[in-house]
Amino acid sequence: MVKTTNVHGGNVHKASRLLHTSLDQILDFSANINPLGMSSKGLYAVKDALQDVIHYPDPDMTHLYSITSELWNMPKECIVFGNGAAELIYAICRLPQIEGVYVPAPGFSEYSHGAHSCGLPVIEYELQFNKESFRFAYPLETILHDLNQSKHRLVFIGNPNNPCGTIWKDRSDELFKVCQKNGHYLVFDESFIDFLGDAYSMRNYVKDYDSVIVVHSLTKFYAVPGLRIGAMLANPMISQFIKDHIPAWSVNHIAQIYSEEALQDVDYIKRTRTALKTEKEWLYKELMQMDSLQCIEPSVNYILCHLHEQYSLEDMIQNLYHQSILLRDCSQYTGLGPNWFRVAVKTRKQNQQLIQALQAYFRL
Template identity: 30%
Template structure:
């Protein structure tokens, strides 16, 4: 199954599998981006800042860093701006390698880049698998991994399940890690879509073995611009700064951080959309008899056990049916424990979500 594209959001890589033109018009549910699109002021601001491209950016991105520190209630020394959440993941792995970590555990199924980053830095990987179907964490197993490996990666809320490991569990893992010299790396790329009190930022005051990875590309729908950051102890962030290539974030992206964080209206509109649309889509998919994982994020994972039984069909077949109808969803072939038996869809606007539901209904009842 390795010839399936490893990330969503690339119709030109997926559609030709089905003999469809790569540039066909599709509704893209395969990348988990805010369907509100970038804030309306963004294009104009970028155009106005083009002159900044003529000079090198501040290598420490102090203005952006301070804006993040302020909004997170942290000191500036605990923040490092990165070229998307992806760079934050690779920097976290680089730090672990620098600290001598030889083996890391990853809570699976999850985003594939933690494993790639670890392997890139020569760190062996073991997996802590969530329970099939419920995707609950076996806390004893995770605790064991925290004792045995030098680090544990987990994603919260988790891509692709949308599940959220309880904060109390995270705290216990951190305590175990502290007494065994292990780091906990939590990717909070989708935390902006969860209620604010679920952010783990306050735990940084108590645990210096915690690293938090953030992305700004999902919430603000700017994956092409690349913007993320990393939060940790001042010592860890300082070590990470040493490992980061110089000027890895471009001036246009860095200059957007403060105004993006200040745009509370955009955040409120996003919350209003998601509060209405996620339960609606989840309910409609469940009403079609699909097995939908309750999600804390802006995407839903589902499968259709009945369909597989009754028609000998499969989720890849449903994916193809949807693609032929101009709807792109995310396959799960690369996710450990899912192996193509589930599909993931981003929550989008009501008309788009309705189009998805209707297309699945046509598949089920042709």
């Protein structure tokens, strides 16, 4: 049996070695990346910029700051770039006076890892699962109660949350006011927000509340996880602290050049959102037609599924793995448990291959 467990999914390099095949022969449904691939404008810019890697990256990132400041309607001094969202999450956990970290369950594992790297205790708040509607919701009342009774906490909120896709919909001021009063920080992880659009983002609250921090990945929507670039939006004091606690030249030259062009590739952005809407609806419908599965209706480019108890998730994952199809085992997430797994939304041809492989497995 091939051991496939991976903290994040997306380990196509390991799969390539174990399956003795090339990377392009692997269908990776374990990583949630834009199914259209890279922005063509960004890719052309990268090709032109390759010769410049003989120089150190621009530490000021002047052009990138100007572009994002305008796109996000955010002062430059409120923006920080890092080597992926994960580096910024770890740096946020080093903010002074923090006494504990609240993380969603289920939720992205790096919230807890970042907290533990700083010796901070982690308090998990479980999302509420409704069996009838088959979806997760944030326990706002529980969060408010806990924050009223404590001081100096980091509160991570996935918007949308990974792996269940729950969107943060509450816009009341009560939570923000509690955090301001008790010295808490609200950290909205918006790594997948570009798949939804600006209307779903919490970034405007950064300008209204010193307690609000937004983390933004540029690798999921723009399909460059191998380049590593993420952004953080916060008040200028927090932003300067974070800049002081991440290494110099954290964002390489190619990542900077690609992001400058991709962020302005309006056609690519529109085509991605149009294609995703069609494909996530198609894939969700096809998965739900299988009696052996129940699925969370997707908000972005991944679908959280539950396999009927009569089946072994490990056996199913292994079966597809040997067909060079990777799924994300979510059974170790707090708040989920056995037989939960996640699939990315990809192109129609790739999605059809996944459906055919699952149908064949269930006929065994």
